[in-house]
Amino acid sequence: MCLIFRKISNFDRGILHRLLVDGYSFDSRWQKRFEPDWIEFDNFFFDNLGIADKSGFITTLNDEPIGHISWDPRNRPEYVAIGHNCIASRYKGNGYGKIQLQEAIHRILQDDAKKVIVTTNSRLVPAQHMYENVGFKLHQKRENxxxxxxxxxxxxxxIII
Structure with a gap:
């Protein structure tokens, strides 16, 4: 296993969108609802590569992109919010999302944040377990x-730093 975290600018526009489509392919409703947002996210990062490379990265396994993570530092130092934390479907269940998240937290720590926040959904049970296993604590549940x-x-x- 050779996981490498690479700059988003090393890839072509569309990679973030494609990984999100793949990562949520277990239920077509995700793509139907969120695809415009995913395309906008991909375009924003590729139109602003300085932000992309400072606030996210793509995880590769043996040179193949298998996931990505991003975060929003605009509320620093009070907190940094994790945005997308995506692993391609065929690589889920191998701990890569957890490793990717740990690397992101390590990078966020270098940026003087007091805490890191993240939101997931109740039907994404593996994501909940991953966040809890990394040390995140439940803050609140909200009706959707x-x-x-x-x-x-x-x-x-x-997670308080």
């Missing part, structure tokens, strides 16, 4: 009344 209610309630986690 939007058009993505199929994903269950929101679960907010935080």
């Amino acid at each position: 009344k939007g058009d993505a209610a199929f994903s269950g309630e929101y679960i907010d986690y935080e």
Whole structure:
């Protein structure tokens, strides 16, 4: 296993979107609901590579992109919010998402944040376990009344640094 975390700027536009489509392919409702947001996210990072390379990276396994993670540092030093934390479907269940998250937290620590926050959904049980295993604590649960209610309630986690 040779995991390497690479700059987003080392890849072509569309890679973030493609990985999100793949990572959520277990339920087509995710893509139907969020694809415009995923495309916008991909375009924003590739239009702003300085931000992309400072606030995210792509995880590769033997030179193949298998996932990515990003974070929003604009509320630093109070907190940094994890955005997408995505692993391609065929690589899920191998601990790569946890390793990717740990690397992101390590990088965020270098940026003087007091805490890191993340939100997931109640139907994404493996994500909940991963966040808890890395040290995140449940902060609150919120009802999801939007058009993505199929994903269950929101679960907010935080880790105090």
